[in-house]
Amino acid sequence: MNKITREKGQFKVVGTRVKRPDGIDKVTGRAQYGADLVVPGMLTGAILRSPHAHATINSIDTSEALALPGVKAVVTRADFAALDDDEMIDIADNCLARDKVLYHGHAVAGVAAKDAQTARKALKLIKVDYTPLPHVTDVDAAMKPGAPVVQSGRQEENVQPEHSENVTGYCEFGHGDVEAGFAKADHIIERDFKTAAAHQGYIEPHACLASMTNDGKADLWCCTQGQFNVRSLCSAILDMEASQLRVTASEIGGGFGGKTTVFIEPVALALSRKSGRPVKIVMTRDEVFRATGPTVSSSSTVKIGMTKDGRITAAHAKFRYQGGAFPCATYSFGAQAAFAAYDLEAVKSEGWNALTNRPKEAAYRAPGAPMAIYAVESVVDELTQHFGLDPLEVRLKNAARENTKAAYGPTFDQIGLVATLEAAQKHPHYSAPLGENQGRGVSCGFWFNFGGNTCVTMNLNDDGTVGITEGNPDIGGSRASISMMAAEELGIPYSDVRTIIADTSSLGHNDVTDGSRVTFAVGLATIEAARDAIRKMCGRVAKIWGIDEDAVIWEDGYAKPSGPNAGDFEPMSIKEIAAISSNTGGPIAGHYEVNADGAGVSFGVHLADVEVDPETGYTQVIRYTVFQDAGKAVHPDYVEGQMQGGAVQGIGWALNEEYIYGEDGVLQNAGFLDYRVPVASDLPEIDTVILEIPNPGHPYGVRGVGETSIVPPLAALSNAVSRAAGVRLHELPMSPPKILKAITDRG
Amino acid sequence: MKKIHVTTKVNGDEVEFLCPPEETLLDALRDRLGFSGAKEGCGTGDCGACSVTLNGRLVCSCLVLGAEAEGAEISTVEGLAHGGELHPLQQSFIDNAALQCGICTPGILVAAKALLERNPDPSDSEIRYWLAGNLCRCTGYDKIIKAVKIAAAEMRGETA
Ligand code: FES
Numbered sequence: 001m002n003k004i005t006r007e008k009g010q011f012k013v014v015g016t017r018v019k020r021p022d023g024i025d026k027v028t029g030r031a032q033y034g035a036d037l038v039v040p041g042m043l044t045g046a047i048l049r050s051p052h053a054h055a056t057i058n059s060i061d062t063s064e065a066l067a068l069p070g071v072k073a074v075v076t077r078a079d080f081a082a083l084d085d086d087e088m089i090d091i092a093d094n095c096l097a098r099d100k101v102l103y104h105g106h107a108v109a110g111v112a113a114k115d116a117q118t119a120r121k122a123l124k125l126i127k128v129d130y131t132p133l134p135h136v137t138d139v140d141a142a143m144k145p146g147a148p149v150v151q152s153g154r155q156e157e158n159v160q161p162e163h164s165e166n167v168t169g170y171c172e173f174g175h176g177d178v179e180a181g182f183a184k185a186d187h188i189i190e191r192d193f194k195t196a197a198a199h200q201g202y203i204e205p206h207a208c209l210a211s212m213t214n215d216g217k218a219d220l221w222c223c224t225q226g227q228f229n230v231r232s233l234c235s236a237i238l239d240m241e242a243s244q245l246r247v248t249a250s251e252i253g254g255g256f257g258g259k260t261t262v263f264i265e266p267v268a269l270a271l272s273r274k275s276g277r278p279v280k281i282v283m284t285r286d287e288v289f290r291a292t293g294p295t296v297s298s299s300s301t302v303k304i305g306m307t308k309d310g311r312i313t314a315a316h317a318k319f320r321y322q323g324g325a326f327p328c329a330t331y332s333f334g335a336q337a338a339f340a341a342y343d344l345e346a347v348k349s350e351g352w353n354a355l356t357n358r359p360k361e362a363a364y365r366a367p368g369a370p371m372a373i374y375a376v377e378s379v380v381d382e383l384t385q386h387f388g389l390d391p392l393e394v395r396l397k398n399a400a401r402e403n404t405k406a407a408y409g410p411t412f413d414q415i416g417l418v419a420t421l422e423a424a425q426k427h428p429h430y431s432a433p434l435g436e437n438q439g440r441g442v443s444c445g446f447w448f449n450f451g452g453n454t455c456v457t458m459n460l461n462d463d464g465t466v467g468i469t470e471g472n473p474d475i476g477g478s479r480a481s482i483s484m485m486a487a488e489e490l491g492i493p494y495s496d497v498r499t500i501i502a503d504t505s506s507l508g509h510n511d512v513t514d515g516s517r518v519t520f521a522v523g524l525a526t527i528e529a530a531r532d533a534i535r536k537m538c539g540r541v542a543k544i545w546g547i548d549e550d551a552v553i554w555e556d557g558y559a560k561p562s563g564p565n566a567g568d569f570e571p572m573s574i575k576e577i578a579a580i581s582s583n584t585g586g587p588i589a590g591h592y593e594v595n596a597d598g599a600g601v602s603f604g605v606h607l608a609d610v611e612v613d614p615e616t617g618y619t620q621v622i623r624y625t626v627f628q629d630a631g632k633a634v635h636p637d638y639v640e641g642q643m644q645g646g647a648v649q650g651i652g653w654a655l656n657e658e659y660i661y662g663e664d665g666v667l668q669n670a671g672f673l674d675y676r677v678p679v680a681s682d683l684p685e686i687d688t689v690i691l692e693i694p695n696p697g698h699p700y701g702v703r704g705v706g707e708t709s710i711v712p713p714l715a716a717l718s719n720a721v722s723r724a725a726g727v728r729l730h731e732l733p734m735s736p737p738k739i740l741k742a743i744t745d746r747g
Numbered sequence: 748m749k750k751i752h753v754t755t756k757v758n759g760d761e762v763e764f765l766c767p768p769e770e771t772l773l774d775a776l777r778d779r780l781g782f783s784g785a786k787e788g789c790g791t792g793d794c795g796a797c798s799v800t801l802n803g804r805l806v807c808s809c810l811v812l813g814a815e816a817e818g819a820e821i822s823t824v825e826g827l828a829h830g831g832e833l834h835p836l837q838q839s840f841i842d843n844a845a846l847q848c849g850i851c852t853p854g855i856l857v858a859a860k861a862l863l864e865r866n867p868d869p870s871d872s873e874i875r876y877w878l879a880g881n882l883c884r885c886t887g888y889d890k891i892i893k894a895v896k897i898a899a900a901e902m903r904g905e906t907a
């Protein structure tokens with residue numbers, strides 16, 4: 001269904017670059033993040049973590065710790081409620097281990113004490129008796145029969161019997177006769193790939209402050225992407241009624257998917273319940289790396305056949321992901337996203353998930369897609385090199401369009417891939433000359449985007465200004481975008497709107513800030529809440545004028561008679577309507593509640609130029625341009641910001657970032673010195689080109705833009721390196737030693 | 748162990764606090780003095796979120812002891828604005844969308860101010876190398892570099 005009500009040329013506020021409402025708080029240090037709240041009587045909490053990659057817990061003795069002066073409470077898994085849902089048990093087990101520790105750094109117990117020093121001392125006094133077990137951290141090793149079993153009994157029925165018990169899930173997508181397709185190809189390339197686990201790397205470690213009173217009421221303050229989800233999880237784990245737990249989302253210092261679950265929050269609540277005092281827990285960076293979710297690592301095999309003029313005849317991919325010690329569904333997102341950019345007659349995409357002794361995977365920007373699309377885009381690129389074809393031409397020739405049946409099932413609506421590819425082709429970057437040891441790489445990227453449960457309230461203030469109450473933490477400027485859409489719909493200035501993020505007691509359920517859903521779904525609900533308020537305002541005016549409700553229309557912030565037949569009345573402004581609302585029926589508010597669909601997929605294309613130093617294997621990115629379809633860019637600055645930020649995270653993943661494990665199953669680089677995210681001096685400018693192919697599922701055509709941008713850099717850089725250095729790598733990250741080795745091996 | 752008594756100046760105001768000998772300046776600022784603008788992103792000197800100046804020198808306050816602040820002058824992000832008036836860097840960061848989540852912003856503003864005091868007209872790459880110790884995971888740095896350049900031009904009296 002086409003929901004578009006406003007198109008290009010009809011916007012007054014949307015599309016401008018207004019100042020964000022939280023700007024001053026954030027540049028003056030006033031904004032309160034997870035670790036910044038202080039309350040009277042507060043204790044400091046700390047977590048005891050496993051020194052083993054895999055071990056049975058025989059017993060935990062907390063008596064000495066409890067006897068230490070200043071220690072107010074110690075909790076273990078026994079302090080959580082008995083749960084019966086598998087997914088809930090996994091989440092609780094990850095917060096505090098039950099009968100086994102499943103990875104190095106797995107939480108075992110929590111302590112609350114008068115200060116941090118005492119809490120740290122108490123951790124050392126907790127005696128845990130472990131029996132170490134064999135461990136496995138590599139995905140291929142974990143899938144082999146005979147591998148150490150991380151958790152048994154977690155396998156779904158459709159998993160082939162030849163795999164170990166660690167393989168929990170299998171999926172298959174596609175259509176057409178793949179073998180017949182390969183028979184039509186002039187050339188077939190099949191390659192194996194590996195990608196390392198990367199961490200979201202938000203600069204703010206997880207932090208929370210829990211306060212429970214002995215009547216069972218609790219308040220929880222935390223940095224999260226979804227306070228309602230935190231409430232659902234914590235109230236289940238603590239066996240509380242949701243109504244008794246109020247969760248307030250602090251300002252959040254980055255999430256990228258990694259703050260969509262709970263880690264320390266249930267522990268802080270349990271400690272507060274036991275101690276009768278507020279308890280604050282702040283993770284260290286080391287804890288963030290060891291015990292919060294990085295993304296999956298992957299091993300994959302991709303086979304593609306092509307005719308000599310560049311048409312893909314068939315494609316078959318196998319994706320093997322590990323997401324740590326608990327089952328996850330990321331492999332299925334990867335298998336679905338892999339071929340989204342292509343219109344294929346015959347395609348098969350398979351995925352497996354394996355358990356390993358690593359931390360539980362958490363979502364990371366377009367979860368599952370970057371590593372799958374990296375493998376596909378690498379093989380497509382190698383085929384274009386084989387035939388000497390232009391990489392953008394080949395992608396255009398095979399590009400998914402409106403009405404293409406996607407490999408993962410659906411038939412695409414209006415999509416922006418072709419426009420994006422054409423924009424890249426026309427851009428001066430694509431034809432700019434390159435120097436010695438330099439190469440240019442191309443890759444497409446894709447993300448599904450999501451809508452989901454959303455609920456928004458719009459309150460008309462007595463002076464005619466407007467308050468929007470929404471329920472999704474603002475990570476990158478969404479309060480500005482929501483205010484802009486409210487102002488646009490109401491026909492009032494942006495400065496007359498203030499948007500706040502409600503706690504869980506002030507608004508109905510809202511899904512987590514994920515799937516690039518906020519500007520789309522909260523935006524849609526905001527527009528509808530404004531329309532609800534407009535209907536009510538028109539109704540009040542109709543009463544005053546003594547005419548039918550539908551004879552009153554809303555235009556540019558005024559109620560007006562719909563035409564000459566409706567009568568001759570002076571238009572009434574929103575301010576006038578607000579001023580007399582107590583005489584016309586009381587306060588005016590608009591509401592909207594929805595489980596939004598129609599999010600509209602988003603495609604992007606990246607161009608990357610690199611220079612590879614043949615002496616050291618070091619890769620410098622020298623020019624980078626992002627092309628992406630935003631549907632409608634509500635606040636172009638922050639759309640560009642998403643495109644740039646995602647691209648740089650992808651660049652880090654391609655070149656530097658990886659979880660490195662030793663033989664002992666211990667993560668060797670749990671800090672920003674050794675897990676190296678890109679710094680300012682590593683990078684060139686990140687140029688951006690926003691395309692606007694309206695999404696029919698949103699009144700203004702908006703699509704989510706947050707995730708697609710992390711997808712293309714992996715292959716774009718690998719493809720660029722292959723052209724710059726004459727060696728193609730099949731493994732990420734492409735660190736200097738690996739590139740140097742490839743150059744040396746080639747001779 | 749006994750706590751240490753420290754007298755120091757933060758953003759021009761004299762303050763006193765007691766801290767254990769091993770406590771960092773970052774913890775003293777945040778937990779004892781209420782200056783929570785400086786953030787702890789790592790605690791190991793790798794992210795720059797805790798940047799402040801100590802006697803004019805840019806430091807990671809997580810690597811300085813609270814006791815070392817005795818008799819010093821410290822500037823934090825809270826001291827950048829004068830009265831209601833934002834520092835040109837602060838204004839430029841808002842105007843040019845140089846922050847997304849904003850957790851890195853206090854440290855980057857303090858570091859950028861220290862740069863412009865030494866070099867009022869830095870090139871792009873001078874800004875990039877000066878800020879290489881300040882991690883930002885959200886922006887990809889592009890808009891940060893531009894915002895610093897624009898603020899620098901304004902501070903030199905040029906209108907961009
Ligand atoms: S907290 Fe000091 S450098 Fe990261």
Ligand code: FES
Pocket residue numbers: 203253254845846847848849850851852882883884885886
């Ligand atoms: S704006 Fe989020 S880390 Fe820089």
